Amino acid sequence: MAFGHSLKNACDFALLALCILAGNDLAFAEDAPAVGARDRVSLNAGWRFQRWTDKPDSVSYSTMKPWIMPSANDFIKNTAKRARRPSSEPANVTFAQPDFDDKAWELVDVPHDWAVKRPFYAGANAVIGGDMGRLPIHGVGWYRRAIQLDATDSGKSLLLDIDGAMSYAMVWLNGRFVGGWPYGYASFRLDLTPYARSGNNQLAIRVDNAMESSRFYPGAGIYRNVWLTKVSQQHVAYDGTWITSGQVSDQSATLDLVTIIENLSTASSATEIEVSTDIHVWDAASGKAAAKVGQFPSVKIAVDGGAKHTVNASTTLQNPRLWGPRPLQEPNLYIAMTRLQSGGRTLDEYHTRFGIRAVQYTGDGIKINGQRVYIQGVNQHHDLGSLGAAFNVRAAERQLEMLQDMGCNAVRTSHNPPSRELLDLADELGILIMDEIFDTWNSQKRRNDFHLIFSDWHEPDLRAFIRRDRNHPSVVIWSFGNEVAEQRARNGAATAQSLKDIVREEDPTRYTTVGSNNAGPNDAFTGVADIIGLNYQGEGRGTGAATFPDFRAKFPSKMILSTESSSGISTRGTYIFPVTTSNSITVSDSQGGDPRNRYVSAYELYAVSWGASPEKVFAAQDRYPYVAGEFVWTGWDYLGEPTPYDLSRSSYFGIIDLAGFPKDRFYLYQSRWNPTVKMAHILPHWNWPNRTGQVTPVHVFSSGDQAELFLNGVSQGVQKKAISSGSYRFRWDRVVYQPGELQVVTYKDGNLWANATMRTTGEPSGLHGSTYRDRKTIKADGADLLFISIAVVDQKGDVVRQSNNAITFSVQGPGEIVTTDNGDPTDMVAFPSPERKAFGGLALAIVRAKAGSSGKITVTASAKGLVSAEVVLEALS
Numbered sequence: 001m002a003f004g005h006s007l008k009n010a011c012d013f014a015l016l017a018l019c020i021l022a023g024n025d026l027a028f029a030e031d032a033p034a035v036g037a038r039d040r041v042s043l044n045a046g047w048r049f050q051r052w053t054d055k056p057d058s059v060s061y062s063t064m065k066p067w068i069m070p071s072a073n074d075f076i077k078n079t080a081k082r083a084r085r086p087s088s089e090p091a092n093v094t095f096a097q098p099d100f101d102d103k104a105w106e107l108v109d110v111p112h113d114w115a116v117k118r119p120f121y122a123g124a125n126a127v128i129g130g131d132m133g134r135l136p137i138h139g140v141g142w143y144r145r146a147i148q149l150d151a152t153d154s155g156k157s158l159l160l161d162i163d164g165a166m167s168y169a170m171v172w173l174n175g176r177f178v179g180g181w182p183y184g185y186a187s188f189r190l191d192l193t194p195y196a197r198s199g200n201n202q203l204a205i206r207v208d209n210a211m212e213s214s215r216f217y218p219g220a221g222i223y224r225n226v227w228l229t230k231v232s233q234q235h236v237a238y239d240g241t242w243i244t245s246g247q248v249s250d251q252s253a254t255l256d257l258v259t260i261i262e263n264l265s266t267a268s269s270a271t272e273i274e275v276s277t278d279i280h281v282w283d284a285a286s287g288k289a290a291a292k293v294g295q296f297p298s299v300k301i302a303v304d305g306g307a308k309h310t311v312n313a314s315t316t317l318q319n320p321r322l323w324g325p326r327p328l329q330e331p332n333l334y335i336a337m338t339r340l341q342s343g344g345r346t347l348d349e350y351h352t353r354f355g356i357r358a359v360q361y362t363g364d365g366i367k368i369n370g371q372r373v374y375i376q377g378v379n380q381h382h383d384l385g386s387l388g389a390a391f392n393v394r395a396a397e398r399q400l401e402m403l404q405d406m407g408c409n410a411v412r413t414s415h416n417p418p419s420r421e422l423l424d425l426a427d428e429l430g431i432l433i434m435d436e437i438f439d440t441w442n443s444q445k446r447r448n449d450f451h452l453i454f455s456d457w458h459e460p461d462l463r464a465f466i467r468r469d470r471n472h473p474s475v476v477i478w479s480f481g482n483e484v485a486e487q488r489a490r491n492g493a494a495t496a497q498s499l500k501d502i503v504r505e506e507d508p509t510r511y512t513t514v515g516s517n518n519a520g521p522n523d524a525f526t527g528v529a530d531i532i533g534l535n536y537q538g539e540g541r542g543t544g545a546a547t548f549p550d551f552r553a554k555f556p557s558k559m560i561l562s563t564e565s566s567s568g569i570s571t572r573g574t575y576i577f578p579v580t581t582s583n584s585i586t587v588s589d590s591q592g593g594d595p596r597n598r599y600v601s602a603y604e605l606y607a608v609s610w611g612a613s614p615e616k617v618f619a620a621q622d623r624y625p626y627v628a629g630e631f632v633w634t635g636w637d638y639l640g641e642p643t644p645y646d647l648s649r650s651s652y653f654g655i656i657d658l659a660g661f662p663k664d665r666f667y668l669y670q671s672r673w674n675p676t677v678k679m680a681h682i683l684p685h686w687n688w689p690n691r692t693g694q695v696t697p698v699h700v701f702s703s704g705d706q707a708e709l710f711l712n713g714v715s716q717g718v719q720k721k722a723i724s725s726g727s728y729r730f731r732w733d734r735v736v737y738q739p740g741e742l743q744v745v746t747y748k749d750g751n752l753w754a755n756a757t758m759r760t761t762g763e764p765s766g767l768h769g770s771t772y773r774d775r776k777t778i779k780a781d782g783a784d785l786l787f788i789s790i791a792v793v794d795q796k797g798d799v800v801r802q803s804n805n806a807i808t809f810s811v812q813g814p815g816e817i818v819t820t821d822n823g824d825p826t827d828m829v830a831f832p833s834p835e836r837k838a839f840g841g842l843a844l845a846i847v848r849a850k851a852g853s854s855g856k857i858t859v860t861a862s863a864k865g866l867v868s869a870e871v872v873l874e875a876l877s
């Protein structure tokens, strides 16, 4: 069948009602071509985009709400509360019309963040201030793109899958309103079929970001992937499978599979569907399904048009290879391949990757496959530094890899659902996830945050979130809130209970928590979630504050977890004197802070007023080993929330800076969390021409238990690690500065362990380039990224750590600089700039190969008076 007759063809995709309007018969489905299996087409490329800071159209959420709410219906349990689409249509919108001329609009690909490449707003009273990252996230954005449909799409369901659009997304096809989803972190599906026609279709998406909508950088625009799923009208529903394991041991595992099948057909078609699911090993090396190892019993069903049918099946797998977090265990994965067949035709093929593991939540921590896993976690916001919120798999993978090198085994997705791909990566790398959905409930933190729509949307958002993420073995804890204002309010416990009830309905296999920073042991709120999640409470933040034993006494068998710990702050490579003799102190203008330059000392002893140094947290965790572990605030620096200096653009909390350079703290965590790595790390740098003769403390982070420091060959004394007195570092606080060489020799159990040296350098003489993990090839798929670090070095090749030379990047060959950065939270040069000052002797360039091209890419970094660096890469198409 060809698309020869336009009216009839329009019907091929149309709702019954539309076809009646068009005066057509409905017999076409009879001669529709055989429908193949599912086709998931990326819609990432080739959008036209425009943004306005004033009001460009007459559209608003409140007027469109009656047509938006039906998008949530699959996720609202009480059928009486589901919205019906009004019988009238909303007013036409110019920018959604097929004939609107968008040629003058910017051509962009998604994932796209319209704010991150623009200039920063500097100064006090900026339009967007420090908290939201000083970037222009606000305004209304329109995205338009054509979709071509041909004969093979006839008779199929055409489903638009948007993984994340910030925020208040609304979608039109061919000028007609389809639906929307306001929460910017949600993934959602809309059915385009009733509005589609043969040939050219015009998709239009509107997003709207208010000012004061977040406490941190939210990003702006369609910042995650967009897909068009083309599949038979009888198919596995959106996120419509769920695999759980009941009895799990090394010998066998019982598996339960729930498959939701929907029938979007309005015409007669196949009456019986056979549903069968095979289980295959997932081969991590090839990224593909390998040997078949089992299957679920197949069943035959019929599904009424417009209805859903749930199929349950169980099986037992012998000798399962279990999923567990690295480094203690291995992240083995399986893939379930579900097939829907009817009359010899395959209607749908749907794949669900999963892992088999047993999780026990106890008063003495979490056990995975019977083994206690101490949570060595970090909080991570969703932005990817200079790339902003625009999701990129390679950038996220690098973040996780560096955290794993440090010994981190868990991530809390503070405070919003992550991308789907982040969870895929966590599954593959073996990282535990505390998956979090909300930063606010009914009560606001910012004027325009989620509290505005909480009452309408908390249920659909929560159900959709859990159905999306519950097959990921990495996800072990659901969090349905963070530091909500309701903690001590009268209705707080009731709201918490209703949210927890929803979570447990959607997934009774995992425990829930909420990050609580001020609900105490006696507040009703604290007893609601399964796990007591404490932000800063318990780690000893001061007199009068509740302690871990206070919570333990009240809830002796509940798991207690530091969902947010430390909030240590520092600026990489910046050392401020004098250095506190304490092991943890609140930063101030006279203690660790430099308000003029807006830097915080990297001696890593300084924290915000509600926090504590890493070591003070370690001490509290060691004193109370029943605490399940900690999620440090934060793993990486992030855009926005630049406490304590609001004039800056990005945070000081990260263990790793915004560009991806580890701060000194990285090695402190590594010494505790990854103790088999033989390492020693000296701070500060040793270029202090003005400090000759002055006391300049030298501290060392090492996994050894004893250390001796030498300055120009003269011993400064032997130290033993004083963990029992709360010191997890070696510190020589009375070293008198003279230029030359520091060397530390460390020991463990009496044997030599690791050494490190730090030399006074000469003047900068050149630049040295290297690539992350030494990778020199890059896929020319338009998505892969390569991370190039440039160091300012002296004649001997030592990094000159206080240098800030202006570096210019250039590229020859089929590649481009995407962004540059240096990790300096005060640097207000826009991210795409090829000119970037070194900070602490280092700068970063992120490079992409031009899609479809191959060959040599040469990246050159040059700086006045210095020998240039050249990094040669190969693009593979």
Ligand SMILES: *[C@@H]1O[C@H](CO)[C@@H](O)[C@H](O)[C@H]1NC(C)=O
Residues within 6 Å of the ligand: 090, 091, 092, 175
């Ligand atoms: C909207 O536009 C369509 C054609 O694109 C037209 O048929 C319809 O009448 C318009 N609706 C309103 C309310 O103007």
Ligand SMILES: *[C@@H]1O[C@H](CO)[C@@H](O)[C@H](O)[C@H]1NC(C)=O
Residues within 6 Å of the ligand: 234, 263, 264, 265, 266, 267, 268, 269, 270, 271, 272, 273, 301, 302, 303, 304, 305, 306
């Ligand atoms: C899907 O719904 C249509 C319309 O009600 C019906 O004719 C058809 O048999 C259903 N398909 C299945 C597999 O049940």
Ligand SMILES: *[C@@H]1O[C@H](CO)[C@@H](O)[C@H](O)[C@H]1NC(C)=O
Residues within 6 Å of the ligand: 258, 310, 311, 312
């Ligand atoms: C199928 O499994 C789900 C989830 O465990 C359960 O809620 C439902 O009752 C089961 N349905 C049947 C028919 O057993």
Ligand SMILES: *[C@@H]1O[C@H](CO)[C@@H](O)[C@H](O)[C@H]1NC(C)=O
Residues within 6 Å of the ligand: 688, 689, 690
């Ligand atoms: C050392 O002192 C001189 C003179 O006060 C000053 O110009 C210079 O910036 C200082 N150097 C450093 C590295 O602090």
Ligand SMILES: *[C@@H]1O[C@H](CO)[C@@H](O)[C@H](O)[C@H]1NC(C)=O
Residues within 6 Å of the ligand: 745, 752, 754, 755
């Ligand atoms: C570390 O230093 C000690 C003492 O100088 C020396 O004996 C040892 O060989 C060094 N180890 C390494 C790995 O350099």
